[in-house]
Amino acid sequence: MSSPCYLAIDGGGTNTRARLADGSGRIIGEGLSGSSNLTLGIETAGTAIAAAGDIALKAAGLGERARAFVHAGLGLAGANVPALAEAIGGFAFGYRTVAVASDAVSACLGAHGGGDGGILILGTGSQGLALVGGKSTAVGGWGFAISDEASGAILGRAALRAAILAVDALCPASDLTRAILARFHDEPARAVLWAKSATPRDYGSFAPLVFERAGRDSVADFLIADAVRSIVAMLERLTFLGAPRIALMGGLAKPYRPFIPARYDKILVQAKGDAMDGALMLARQGADAAAVNSGVTG
Numbered sequence: 001m002s003s004p005c006y007l008a009i010d011g012g013g014t015n016t017r018a019r020l021a022d023g024s025g026r027i028i029g030e031g032l033s034g035s036s037n038l039t040l041g042i043e044t045a046g047t048a049i050a051a052a053g054d055i056a057l058k059a060a061g062l063g064e065r066a067r068a069f070v071h072a073g074l075g076l077a078g079a080n081v082p083a084l085a086e087a088i089g090g091f092a093f094g095y096r097t098v099a100v101a102s103d104a105v106s107a108c109l110g111a112h113g114g115g116d117g118g119i120l121i122l123g124t125g126s127q128g129l130a131l132v133g134g135k136s137t138a139v140g141g142w143g144f145a146i147s148d149e150a151s152g153a154i155l156g157r158a159a160l161r162a163a164i165l166a167v168d169a170l171c172p173a174s175d176l177t178r179a180i181l182a183r184f185h186d187e188p189a190r191a192v193l194w195a196k197s198a199t200p201r202d203y204g205s206f207a208p209l210v211f212e213r214a215g216r217d218s219v220a221d222f223l224i225a226d227a228v229r230s231i232v233a234m235l236e237r238l239t240f241l242g243a244p245r246i247a248l249m250g251g252l253a254k255p256y257r258p259f260i261p262a263r264y265d266k267i268l269v270q271a272k273g274d275a276m277d278g279a280l281m282l283a284r285q286g287a288d289a290a291a292v293n294s295g296v297t298g
Contacts, residue, residue, distance in 0.1 A: 004069050004096065004287065007056065008279035009049055011036030011076040012103060018052035019276050020060050020070075029062070031055030038078030038088055046091035049074065053093070067094040071290075073282025074098065075106025075275050080138060099286030104129040105136050109278030111247040111271035118243030119271075120234055123250030124204040126151035128234040130241035139237045144200040149230035152204030152252050158223050159206045160195075164188055166219075174219040179209055211255040228259045235264055247271040 005028070008019040018031035033051040035044070057066055072095045079085040080102040089100045101109075108119045108131045118130040126148045127141025144153045163180040165171040167188050183206075184190040194202075213220040238246055246267050248257060260268070 004071055005060075005062075005066070006280055006283040006287070007053055007070050007072040007095070008276045008283060009036070009052065009072060009074045009076070010103060010106065010275040010279055011045065011049060011074065013037040013040075013077055016048045016052045017276060018049075018056040019280065020053075020056040021280055025280075029056040029058070029060030031057075031059065036076055038076055038081065038084040040078075042084070042087045042091065045076065045078075045088055046093070049076075049088075049091075050093055053095075064094075068096055070095045071097045071283045071287035072099070073106070073279040073284070073286060074100045075103045075279040075282065076100065077103045080104070080141070097283075097286040097290045099282040099289075101282055102129075102136075102138075103275055104138060104141065105131065106278035106282060107249060107275040108136070108247075109281045110273035110275055111249065111278070112245065113272045113277075114281050116242070116244055117269075118238040118241070118246040119249050120231065120238065120246055120253075121250045122150060122152075122231070122248060122252040122256055124152045124201050126154075126234075126250070128238050130238045130243040132242040137241050139234050139241075144203075148200075150227040150234075150252075150256070151200070152207040153200035154203075155210055155223060155227050155252075156203035156206035158226070159210050159219075160191065160203065162219050162223065164191060172218060174213075174217045176209060176213045176217045176220045179213075180206055207252065208255075214259075224256075224259055228256070228261075231256060231260060232264075235260075235267075239267065243267075245269045 006021045010017045013035050016033045016036040020029040022028050031052040033048045036048040038045050079100055085100045089098050104127055108129050111119050116132045120128045128139035130137045140147050163177040166173040166177040210220045210223055247269055
């Protein structure tokens with residue numbers, strides 16, 4: 001082949017998605033592989049990205065030699081760390097160009113079709129990002145241990161804490177606290193052992209129980225109200241940074257939406273696209289930049 005193609009990569013802690021488009025934007029192949037969170041190591045991430053890309057190429061009926069005509073846009077977890085972004089950008093993929101950004105940046109590009117805007121990701125983790133005038137500014141997203149307010153992991157941990165406090169009559173018992181304690185066969189000691197190795201995803205598994213009981217359980221209502229205060233703080237910050245519109249994203253965006261004050265209705269919008277759409281934009285931006293640098297115009 002001699003025509004350029006554009007490869008979108010959306011890489012996180014669970015898996016790596018690849019989507020290949022031809023010059024007209026038509027999707028011609030997709031691929032899936034393991035985690036490419038850069039904090040797991042550049043070799044691990046690079047191998048997963050290359051594998052997903054090769055699967056997409058194969059699905060399009062193209063071989064490995066077609067890599068030389070591929071412009072890649074990588075939206076990756078961990079790419080907000082400059083040293084890691086630079087390292088993965090230098091990985092030996094064999095692509096014609098490689099543009100790297102965080103997964104939050106690619107998600108924001110996709111959400112607003114490349115225009116100015118912000119996103120608030122509410123999933124197992126949480127992070128806000130404003131993209132205004134080509135400049136991106138992150139809000140939160142520093143991880144479960146020290147940040148990620150309103151995330152599923154933090155909400156779930158708060159629910160578990162409430163259940164344990166209720167055992168000692170230090171907070172009210174409720175249907176929610178009893179349901180959570182039942183997960184441990186009504187034995188708090190089991191929760192202690194479980195917590196020693198629990199991951200953010202494990203804590204996040206309790207979040208649906210909180211929303212299921214919203215409006216009819218005082219503990220659930222208190223936890224949601226506390227989380228919404230964090231959401232409001234992030235929305236205010238994104239607005240201050242100049243984001244004219246904000247898209248809620250992530251698995252908890254829909255459950256949280258009814259609890260967000262109505263005054264934000266005017267700035268909260270549906271995302272136009274997703275992180276894969278944003279990664280394709282990154283790929284095209286990388287190709288355009290390379291063309292300019294080489295003196296080629298379009």
